[in-house]
Amino acid sequence: MHAHRDTVGALYRDHRSWLQRWLGGRVGCRETAADLTQDTFARLLQDRDLGGLREPRAFLTTVARGLAANWFRRQSLERAYLEQLASLPEAVVPSLEDQALVCEALQQIDAMLDGLPTAARQVFLLAQFDGLRYDAIAERLGLSLSTVKRHMKRALVGCLAHAG
Numbered sequence: 432m433h434a435h436r437d438t439v440g441a442l443y444r445d446h447r448s449w450l451q452r453w454l455g456g457r458v459g460c461r462e463t464a465a466d467l468t469q470d471t472f473a474r475l476l477q478d479r480d481l482g483g484l485r486e487p488r489a490f491l492t493t494v495a496r497g498l499a500a501n502w503f504r505r506q507s508l509e510r511a512y513l514e515q516l517a518s519l520p521e522a523v524v525p526s527l528e529d530q531a532l533v534c535e536a537l538q539q540i541d542a543m544l545d546g547l548p549t550a551a552r553q554v555f556l557l558a559q560f561d562g563l564r565y566d567a568i569a570e571r572l573g574l575s576l577s578t579v580k581r582h583m584k585r586a587l588v589g590c591l592a593h594a595g
Contacts, residue, residue, distance in 0.1 A: 438481045442491070443472050450491050457499055467502060471495045501542075508537050543593040547586055554579055555586035 455464035471494050516524055544552050557563045569579045
């Protein structure tokens with residue numbers, strides 16, 4: 432484990448500035464680029480085997496690109512939510528604290544859904560947001576009822592795993 436930290440430390444020393452500039456060009460904000468750079472290196476500290484790493488910049492950009500994509504998706508969700516709020520009468524707009532809680536919940540739901548296989552995600556969304564019963568989902572998607580139940584179970588297990 433000590434050798435792993437040393438490897439990450441060397442990558443950090445050698446490539447942090449470069450990666451931060453690269454990310455800055457992608458996200459357009461120095462502070463966000465700095466945060467994503469730190470997140471990239473924090474991700475590397477999680478049990479990754481870096482022993483055979485031959486192209487560190489290519490590897491770092493792959494990790495950083497995924498983190499940046501998540502950041503862009505979170506920003507898009509937040510913007511959509513705030514646009515919806517702007518269309519509400521002032522008397523029913525939630526407090527700033529409630530807005531922050533909703534944004535956080537939306538980001539958690541998005542992350543959970545992103546981790547599901549496509550079929551499980553479709554079944555979950557049709558059940559939870561369209562209010563369809565399992566038999567209606569089966570008919571709409573051309574699946575058996577048992578397959579719909581299996582996908583829903585997988586989605587619910589994914590929700591629980593993500594929440595824990």
